[in-house]
Amino acid sequence: MGDSEQKALNFMAEGEKKCHSSKGILSSMFGKESATLDSACECFEKAANNFKIAKNWTAAGKAFVKSAEIHGSMGNKHESANKYYEGANCFKKSDHQDAVKCLLKAIDIYTDLGRFTIAAKYHANLAEIYENELKDINKAIQHYEQAADYFRGEESNSAANKYSLIVAGLEAERDNYNKAIKIYEQVAMNSMDNSLLKYSVKDHFYKAALCHLCIDPLNGEQALERYEQLYPAFSDSRECKFLKALLQNLTDQNSEGFTETVKNYDSISRLDQWTTSLLLKLKRTISDEGDLR
Missing domain, CATH: 1.25.40.10 (Tetratricopeptide repeat domain)
Structure with a gap:
């Protein structure tokens, strides 16, 4: 085991310990729970970065998810979504299904916050995974269309056109010519x-x-x-x-x-x-x- 992986494991253990201690009676009484959980998140994020150095992408993704879950429990929605996204980027190198799960959670948060431009980008990321890695064209089209809709709603018409045209190309490849034509003509x-x-x-x-x-x-x-x-x-x-x-x-x-x-x-x-x-x-x-x- 390399130094980076050992450091990562040590940070994971420290983070788990802080999570456990945050549930104690004294911590709750003196209002230390939030600070302790913040510190735990920091440990998990340090662990994730060390796992990344060691190229243990699955462990890195799981560490980011741990941080995301804790931030979510504290109501830190932006931080939670950001850590799910970082987890997804790690899982892209090891487990595409887990990457999908992380991106979906990040999308849910940003959609709830009304951050549709970010949600649109993540839908496009999802679509690329489904198209290129999981070979599920139906779901790829679904997410490309959602990305286009969100971009169009935010007046980002060039981005909306980009993803609509990708949909048209995929539909034509599947012999769904009428749908492809409708998109090309509309754009x-x-x-x-x-x-x-x-x-x-x-x-x-x-x-x-x-x-x-x-x-x-x-x-x-x-x-x-x-x-x-x-x-x-x-x-x-x-x-x-x-x-x-x-x-x-x-x-x-x-x-x-x-x-x-x-x-x-x-x-x-x-x-x-x-x-x-x-x-x-x-x-x-x-x-x-x-x-x-």
């Missing part, structure tokens, strides 16, 4: 009159149109016409011309032309994984080949 419309956001409008319409094409070429054609009317600058974009070429290939059932169109576009504007995935789905509607090369 695009909300961005048109914003000098900072209007340059991203063509990207949102581009992704919405791809989703429309995945439903049906006629759907895609009608969507493109509507987007060009709503945002004339979209007509001259490479994205719009690319979509029109794809639409023609789909209408003609031209598999080779589809592949060539994709290659030409990719040679100038590198396609990301999400777009490539949708394009493969589209190609399969006109060919059994699962390849865009």
